[in-house]
Every structure is written in C-alpha cells, then in structure tokens.
Amino acid sequence: MKRLLFLLFSVLFVLSCSKNTSQKQEPQKIDNVFYDKAFKFRDTLKVYDSAYYYFNKAKDVFLKQNDSLRAGKCLVHMAIISTDKGDYFGGQELSLSAIPYFHTGKAEDSVPIASNFNNLGLAYSNLKNYEKAIEYYQGALSFTKDHNSLWALKLKNNIANSYRDKEDYKTSLMLYRKLLAQKIDNTDEYARIITNNAIAEWLQNPNYNAAPELLNALHIREKEKDPLALNSSYSHLADYYTKKKPDSALLYAQKMYLTAKKINSPDDQSQALEKLIKLSPSEAIKYFAIYQPLKDSIEIARNKAKNQFAVIRYDTEKHKSDSLKFQKDSTEKTYMVITLIVLLGLGFFWYRKRKQRLEMEKENAIKESRLKTSKKVHDVVANGLYRVMNKIEYQPELDKEILLDEIEDLYEKSRDISYEKPLAPTSHFHQKLASLANSFNTDKIQIHLIDNTPTLWEQVNATAKDEVTHILQELLVNMRKHSEASEVTLQFARQENELHITYQDNGIGIKGAVKSNNGLRNTETRIKNLNGQITFETGSEKGLSINFSFPV
Known part of the structure; x- marks a missing residue:
C-alpha cells in the first residue's frame, strides 16, 4: 500500500541526513537546535505539524550559515511530511523548491536528491500523473549507486507500479519479472513484488489465477507480523x-x-x-x-x-529571498520582500473578487432555480387546475375516469415539480392540442383549430412541443379569465424552416401597451427559449391577435 511504502522511504531518508554519506555511521552533531527538535517531534513524539515547523525554522538557520545542503534536506523532510499527510500539491511544491539546493556532481548530495525525487514520484502518483511519477522515480534511481540495494528495489517496484496504474500492463509485468529474477533477501520486499506482479497479471487478464501468489505473500507477511x-x-x-x-x-x-x-x-x-x-x-x-x-x-x-x-x-515566506540567493545585498532582499507583499496583496484581492463572484453566481443560481420552480407551479399546477375546473364546470357529460386520469396526471406532475425529468415522446401531438383546446370549449366559447395536422408536427422536437403546449394553455387561460371572447381561432402554418402560430379572439382586446404579468413573462421566456419571436396586435376596437414563430 502507498502509505506503507511512503513510511519505509521516509525511514531510509532519515538515515541520509548526516554529513557523512555512509548510512551506517551516526550523524554528526549539528549546531542547530531546531533541527534536533524537528527529528524528536517526527520520530519520537509523532507530532508532524511541530516537526514541520521546526524543519522550517532549521532551514532558515542553515541558510544563514550558507549550508545549502542541509537547508535542502529540511525542505525535503517538509515535503515528505506534506505528501504523507495527503497534501500532495504542497509536497510537490516543496520538493521542487529543494532541487536548486543540491549539487548533482557531489557524492554527498546523491542520497537526498534520490529521496527528493522519490517524494516527487509519490506526489505525482497520488495525483494520477503517472508519466511524471515514472520520470522522477527513474531520476531517483539514477542517483542510487547500488542498483541491487533495498532502496533500488523499492524504486524499481514504484516504477513498475506506475506503469501498472496507467494500465501499461506489458511494461509493468516485464519490470516485475526482472525484479523477481534477481535475488531478493528482504522478505517484505519480495512479498510486495509478488503481490504487485499478481495484481498486474489479474488486471491484464481477469481470468488469471492470482490467488497462489497473493496467498504466498500473505503467509510471508504473517510470519513477519507487520x-x-x-x-x-x-x-x-x-x-x-x-x-x-x-x-x-x-x-x-x-x-x-x-x-x-x-x-x-x-x-x-x-x-x-x-x-x-x-x-x-x-x-x-x-x-x-x-x-x-x-x-x-x-x-x-x-x-x-x-x-x-x-x-x-x-x-x-519573507525569508524566501534568502533561501534562493545567499549573497544578495540588502537592497535586493528588500525588493524581493516588497514584491512578495505586492503579490500577496494582489492574490488576496483576486481571492476576494473571486469569492464575491462565486457568491453572486450562487445567489443567481438560487434565483434561477426559484424562477423555474415558480414557472412550473404556474404552468403545471395553476393552469392545469384551471383547465380541469373549466371542464368540470362546462362539460357536464365528462367521463369520470377521464377526469380522474387528468387529476392524477396533474398530481404526479406537481409532485415532481422540482425535478428535471426527460420529456416523453409525443407521436400524436395534434390530438393533444385538440384535447387542450376542447377543454376550454363551453356553451359560450368556441375554439377552432386550423391546419393542426399530424405532418405539421413531425419535425418538431419534444422540447418545442412541450413549450408550445404551455404557451397555448397560458393564452387560453388568460382568454377565459379576461377577454370575454366567444370565438377563438388557433391557426398553424409551416413556412420554410419556421413554424407560425396565430391566436385570435373576438374579446375586448388589450388597450394601450401590453403589461407584462407573470403569465405573459413565462410565455415570452418560453418563446425566447425556442429562439422564436412574438408580436401582439393591440389597439383595435375588438379582439386580440397574437403571432409567434420559432425555427424547426
């Protein structure tokens, strides 16, 4: 598991923090109290945020001493802690910032360079950037002298794992087999490699029998009691x-x-x-x-x-200029600090503006959601209920089962009013419009449909049909409530790639400018959604004429 591997790498890296490159020797005493505290908090007390803090303080001391090697090691320790605690971007940033502190030509720098590259590989792997992970694992391996050492085995295993994770099973299996072909004295590492190899074989071929290898690794680990x-x-x-x-x-x-x-x-x-x-x-x-x-x-x-x-x-952060350039004079250091403050100020300003923008977008989304719900309540519940009431009042011979079906349909729609459900196909849309118009017929009001043919609606999509239904229902409800009309005509026509609908009644009409009430706003919005246009013919002594069209 990645966490186990990470902890093992961290232990190996701890051994590299002495002046002497030999990992078997005791580290020499460093004149830096923060450095000692950092190791105590990390390795003995397991308080990682305090260890991070003191590594950061120790780094500043080493910078004042012009000790770039140990300053770089502090950054690598901080990077390892960040990656281990799930802060992969932070670990990546710290490891990258540590690179300039090391000299690739110096033997004593090779171990921390390898540890740093390994941490970058782990961070990129957790971020699922496996190409970059492989690049840094291979970089770590190039700074490892003994390619048969336990450290080298772990790096090679990591490289194979990255190829497996990016589903290049052929390459990963080739690398696992190379590892298994060599002598592996460490039983933990052997168990890890046979496990990874079995998993890769199984992922490549789901019928592969991985059980013997997985159980063998389990038995090894049971003996080790890890x-x-x-x-x-x-x-x-x-x-x-x-x-x-x-x-x-x-x-x-x-x-x-x-x-x-x-x-x-x-x-x-x-x-x-x-x-x-x-x-x-x-x-x-x-x-x-x-x-x-x-x-x-x-x-x-x-x-x-x-x-x-x-x-x-x-x-x-104000000490960053010291960590990048040791010999800069005070003027350059001041300039760097000022630049940093300006950048932080700009960043803070950008953050505030972004936060305000996101809050505004959130408020607008809430308003839009409320508007949609309000429109649905108006169209589905109010107009639907009015239509049913109209039928009950003016169609005494209305079939009870039909009426119950309509009420049940209205009930179901009202229950789902806050959900966006896919529109059902409408193969007989002309009949649906005829039924809608018929529901508003009374002994005093006659509604006529002209050229409402099946072929007219063949190339009109379900969304447009749904919008047309609500638009006509809104017009008929308004007619019934306000117009005092006795004759209504709905005429349909197809002109090239546009569908035109004309509503006419012989009611009292609209005097003066058209007032945008709630229903009218919904109608205009629906036509706009269809990329269509609507016009009102007002000012006549008798009746009202409304024309709207939309592309098909």
Whole structure:
C-alpha cells in the first residue's frame, strides 16, 4: 500500500541526513537546535505539524550559515511530511523548491536528491500523473549507486507500479519479472513484488489465477507480523475474490478492518469499510454509519494539516529571498520582500473578487432555480387546475375516469415539480392540442383549430412541443379569465424552416401597451427559449391577435 511504502522511504531518508554519506555511521552533531527538535517531534513524539515547523525554522538557520545542503534536506523532510499527510500539491511544491539546493556532481548530495525525487514520484502518483511519477522515480534511481540495494528495489517496484496504474500492463509485468529474477533477501520486499506482479497479471487478464501468489505473500507477511503489510494483502485478496468468491472477499475485508482498528489506521479502516459495504448488503447500513463520520474526520484532519502547513510556510515566506540567493545585498532582499507583499496583496484581492463572484453566481443560481420552480407551479399546477375546473364546470357529460386520469396526471406532475425529468415522446401531438383546446370549449366559447395536422408536427422536437403546449394553455387561460371572447381561432402554418402560430379572439382586446404579468413573462421566456419571436396586435376596437414563430 502507498502509505506503507511512503513510511519505509521516509525511514531510509532519515538515515541520509548526516554529513557523512555512509548510512551506517551516526550523524554528526549539528549546531542547530531546531533541527534536533524537528527529528524528536517526527520520530519520537509523532507530532508532524511541530516537526514541520521546526524543519522550517532549521532551514532558515542553515541558510544563514550558507549550508545549502542541509537547508535542502529540511525542505525535503517538509515535503515528505506534506505528501504523507495527503497534501500532495504542497509536497510537490516543496520538493521542487529543494532541487536548486543540491549539487548533482557531489557524492554527498546523491542520497537526498534520490529521496527528493522519490517524494516527487509519490506526489505525482497520488495525483494520477503517472508519466511524471515514472520520470522522477527513474531520476531517483539514477542517483542510487547500488542498483541491487533495498532502496533500488523499492524504486524499481514504484516504477513498475506506475506503469501498472496507467494500465501499461506489458511494461509493468516485464519490470516485475526482472525484479523477481534477481535475488531478493528482504522478505517484505519480495512479498510486495509478488503481490504487485499478481495484481498486474489479474488486471491484464481477469481470468488469471492470482490467488497462489497473493496467498504466498500473505503467509510471508504473517510470519513477519507487520500489520501494515498484512493489510495490503487483505486489501488485494478482498478485491481479487469480490466476484470469484464473495465469502472469501468478505472475510479478508473484515480482517483488514480489524487490523486497521488495532493499529489505529483511519485510512485503512476507511478502505476496509468501503469493501464491507459492497460485500455485505445486509449490514451495509451499519458499516456506512461508521464509514461516513470516519471519512469526514479523515478529510477534516487532512485539511487541518494542509492549512497548518500553509500557515507555517506563509509565516516564513519573507525569508524566501534568502533561501534562493545567499549573497544578495540588502537592497535586493528588500525588493524581493516588497514584491512578495505586492503579490500577496494582489492574490488576496483576486481571492476576494473571486469569492464575491462565486457568491453572486450562487445567489443567481438560487434565483434561477426559484424562477423555474415558480414557472412550473404556474404552468403545471395553476393552469392545469384551471383547465380541469373549466371542464368540470362546462362539460357536464365528462367521463369520470377521464377526469380522474387528468387529476392524477396533474398530481404526479406537481409532485415532481422540482425535478428535471426527460420529456416523453409525443407521436400524436395534434390530438393533444385538440384535447387542450376542447377543454376550454363551453356553451359560450368556441375554439377552432386550423391546419393542426399530424405532418405539421413531425419535425418538431419534444422540447418545442412541450413549450408550445404551455404557451397555448397560458393564452387560453388568460382568454377565459379576461377577454370575454366567444370565438377563438388557433391557426398553424409551416413556412420554410419556421413554424407560425396565430391566436385570435373576438374579446375586448388589450388597450394601450401590453403589461407584462407573470403569465405573459413565462410565455415570452418560453418563446425566447425556442429562439422564436412574438408580436401582439393591440389597439383595435375588438379582439386580440397574437403571432409567434420559432425555427424547426
């Protein structure tokens, strides 16, 4: 598992922090109290934010001493802590900033360079940029003298893993086989490589029998009694058996969860719970109730760590000019500080403007959502209900079953009023319009449809048909409420690539300018949505004429 690999790399890197390049010798005492405190907080007390803080302080001391090597090592330690705590961008940034502090031609710099490149590989891998990860892993390997060492094996394994993660199984399997062909004295690393090889074979060929290799790795790890390594095997076996032997998959997921709880590993607990939720439907609710707050607490802890690291970096940002150029005079240092302050000011200003813009966009989205809901209430509930009431009042012979169907349809639409549902196909749209018009016929009002033929609507899409239905319903409701008309004509025509609809009645008409009430606004919006146009013929003594058209 990546966390296990990362911790192992960190331990190896700790050994590289002495003046002498030999990892077997004791590190020489450094005249930097912050450096000692940083290691104490990291390795003994396991308080990583404090370790990060003191590495940052130690770096500043080394810069004043013109000790670029150890200043660079402090940055690499900070980068490793950031990556380990899930701040991959922060770890990447720190590792990249450490590169100029090392000299590729000096033997004593080769170990921290390799560790730094490995951290970059891990950060890029977690960010799923596998090409970059491979590039940095290979860079780390080029600064490793003994290619048969445990460190080199881990780097080669990481390279193979990156090829596997980017689904280049052919290359990854070739690299795993090369590793397995050489003598591997470290049982942990051997178990890791055979596990990774088996997983790659299985991912390439789902029918591949990976069980013998995975179980062999598990038995090796059981002898070593390393809970982190055991959890890696449990995780892979649970994944492998998910479809082949669900009972076995459930067993290994349970083992992984129990081990993760025992060693207090929230990440492993979270992964195990995800598997248990999938593998145990009868207990999924129980596991999910544990998983959700755990996942939230992990995310909160990671964000807290990221924020703490960012604050620490921000508090010491004014010293960045010293860490980049040791011999600059005071004038240049002042210029750099001023430039940094201006950039921070501009960044803060940009952040505020962006925050205001996002808040405004959010408010507009809420208003738009409310407007849509209001329009639906008006069109679906108000106008639909009015149409049904009109039928009940003026069509005494109305079939009860038909009426109940219409009320039920109106009920269903009102229930789903806040959802965007796909429009149903309308193969007999001309009949739907005829039914709509008929629902407004009374003994005093006659509605006539002209040229409402099936062929007219053949090339009109479902969205346009839906909009036309609501537009005509709105016009007929307004007619019924306000016009005092006794005759209404709806005429349809196709002219080249446009469909024209004319509404005419013999009512009292509209005197003066057209007032944009709620219904009229909805109508104009719908026609605009169809890229169409609408015109009102007003001012006549009798009646009202409305023409609208839209492209087909």
